[in-house]
Amino acid sequence: MNFQTNTFTILIVDDTPSNLSVVVDLLEESGYNVAIAQDGEEGLQRAQLLQPDLILLDVMLPGADGFEICRRLKAAEETRDIPVIFMTALVATERKVNGFDVGGVDYITKPLQIDEIIARVGTHLKLRAAQKRLEEQNAQLQNCREQLERRVAACTAELKASNQQLRMEISEHKRTGQQLLMMDFALNRMREAAYLIDRQLQFIYVNDEACRALGYSREELLKMTMYDIDPDATHEEMTATRDQDGLVVIERRHKTKEGAVFSVEIHITSFEYEGVALTLSLARDISERKRMQS
Structure with missing residues (x-):
């Protein structure tokens, strides 16, 4: 911290002129602003008026002693936070404890020592x-807190208004999720391999039978396209089939992960879901039927 003494005012309350002279000269030479009072009542008045940064208070004063003056300083809202250092020749522990009990922060013993005064x-x-x-920082923090609370209060109404809509959307998503789980459950119990593909013929869903028939894991198939499992596929043929309306039934050949090729009959349905064009294909192995026909 950059400590500039000339920004501080110190009030000295002492009825002994020699003490006042020594302490005033010392503090002024150190750059402090100094005010004096020669009895307790004057000290109280000057403390109220000047609001000093620190008070040097003699214990042995005429009339009310330093302990009583300190007690009254600490009882007044305007002066309660000003630190008070007692100056005294009394060294008894009980007397020092009395000073701390009434609100003093420290003691300087007489005869006064220059270095001790400056240090304390x-x-x-x-x-x-x-x-x-x-x-000051706490006040700024409180101000920020109050501003934040006002913002929160302003947002609360809007959040409450949108909360119901959000709950409805969550409920709808749950229903959709349950429907998808039900569809997945049903497709995994079909004898046909089921593929859901996008316009680039990329797999976005495969059932258990598709994985079993082709020998790939689900994770592997979801990184592949129809071209990877149809050795005879051409772009023109695949896109033409994809773009037909209604149910389309075709016969193709599929290739397994191990390289085996088998004949399939595919039932293809194209549709649009939430603006995305998709195609569902149900493929059944017809290798046995082909052998019987031949």
């Missing part, structure tokens, strides 16, 4: 500056 004052001013920065 500097330390507590740095702590006070850090505390103020933390308070």
